[in-house]
Amino acid sequence: MALNMLGMLAVVLFLWAVAWNLPGVRARQGLLLFACYFFYVNWGLGFLSILIASSLLNFAIGSLLRRRPTAGPLWLGVAVNVLLLGFFKYLPPLLHDRASYILMPVGMSFWTFQGLSYLFDIYRDEDIDPSLLEFSLYMAFWPTVFSGPVCRMPEMLPQFREKPSFSATNISAGALLMIQGLFMKFVLAQLLAPGVTAGFDQLKSGWGGADVWLLGIAFGFLLFFDFAGYSLMVIGVARLFGIQVAQNFDRPFLSTTPSKFWTRWHMSLSFWIRDYLFVPLAAARRNAWWPYATFVFSMTLFGLWHAAKWTFILWGLYHGLLLVGHRLGQQAKRRLQITAPPYLGVFLSGAATFLLVSLGWVFFRANELTKALSMLSAVVSPGAYLRFALPRDFYVLTIAIGLTYFVFSATRSLLVSWRTRYTEALSCGAPSAVGPRPKDLTLTTGGVIDFFAVRLWWWFAPAVAILTAFAGLAIYKQSAVITVTPFIYTLF
Secondary structure, three states, X not given: OHHHHHHHHHHHHHHHHHHOOOOOHHHHHHHHHHHHHHHHHHHOHHHHHHHHHHHHHHHHHHHHHHHOOOHHHHHHHHHHHHHHHHHHHOHHHHHHXXXXXXXXXXXXXXXXXXXXXXXXXXXXXXXXXXXHHHHHHHHHOOOOOOOOOXXXXXXXXXXXXXXXXXXXXXXXXXXXXXXXXXXXXXXXXXXXXXXXXXXXXXXXXXXXXXHHHHHHHHHHHHHHHHHHHXXXXXXXXXXHOOOOOOOOOOOHHHOOOHHHHOOOOOHHHHHHHHHHHHHHHHOOOOOOOHHHHHHHHHHHHHHHHHOOOHHHHHHHHHHHHHHHHHHHHHHHHHHHOOOOOHHHHHHHHHHHHHHHHHHHHHHHHOOOHHHHHHHHHHHOOHHHHHOOOXXXXXXXXXXXXXHHHHHHHHHHHHHHHHHHHHHHHHHHOOOEOOEOOOHHHHHHHHHHHHHHHHOHHHHOHHHHHHHHHHHHHHHHOOOOOOOOOOOHHHHO
């Protein structure tokens, strides 16, 4: 299977390289679409048929909506997409074995969101008028068709119509993104996967309070390394061919509030929920309590999107309540005029956000609601903190990887911040942030900082990769076998 996949991928890349050198726009788009369908049909001709049917339906409804931009055609489009997705995603769990023959096409959740965003954008009078060929290419765009990032037509259509040239900048940027993604998925995520699986699925003796916190933190990092790694690889492949896909993750664990976390985690889908669900709903009524209800409803629906299970629904509800609590806390802080030293306040807020988000992953990962509730009961039981059921090696590994992430992220942020500060100082002729200095010294210092900020992965990533790999192999060589796990978000 792996060899077949590699061979198919090689064919797709070859077809894309040929298409990018064709002079005609239609011919180029046609060959690109053929390559996308060739890539997708590997998972079944039936799946491809459903993707094509969804593309035709959304394009037809979009054409109707363009002629009559009213609520009727829009609701028709929403109903068609929701019913089609619901049939494949939510009907089989409800019918159990009686619907075991119904299989959801790979990536259907993601390209359904793209179809819906196209209809919403037309209703909002966005200036987009794709041909059927262009819209089909948008729905089936092969790097993102499985697990996103969720693209939007206004950003993709101009790129489909251009003829980008292979450039050193695109190849360098794309390759760098792919290397980062490969490292995150096939090194860091694989190191955490065995311990997380054992902790959630196989533990029989009961969890201690610290065990639950560790599993929440470890699974959060595992999901991040797995999904963000996938996203970086996808974005990198598209960039090789001159197509820029929106960023999907932006150092989410450095967020200082729950609101900021959701502007940095799975950004393409988070912004989709914000723009097409939360904002229209929040604007529908003027009651003071309505935005809070909209937070809870939107996030609960977000949880339900993952799967029709109580664990996911409660995960979404939990995050909705976190967002409401953050808003209420901000209001209380302004009303009571509470102040704290800047760095201390940022640290405490960031730590609280990280821990609360990590605790929520227990709902996301637990196989059953009873198991999730049992784990959370250990968190609120003081006596449970005297019991440790997880291996000490797993504690060491999770803490080491977590600290490495925070050190790397903080170092990168600091270097980029310094680079920006020195660039502004040089462009304005102002003294540097550390005081007046001769111009040649400022240029030298700024140049050094600029060099390391731009080329951070040249010197830092290899050291992190080597140290992490050696540490992980040393820990697991006696206790577990590291195997490559499938991408987690392909389940949704």
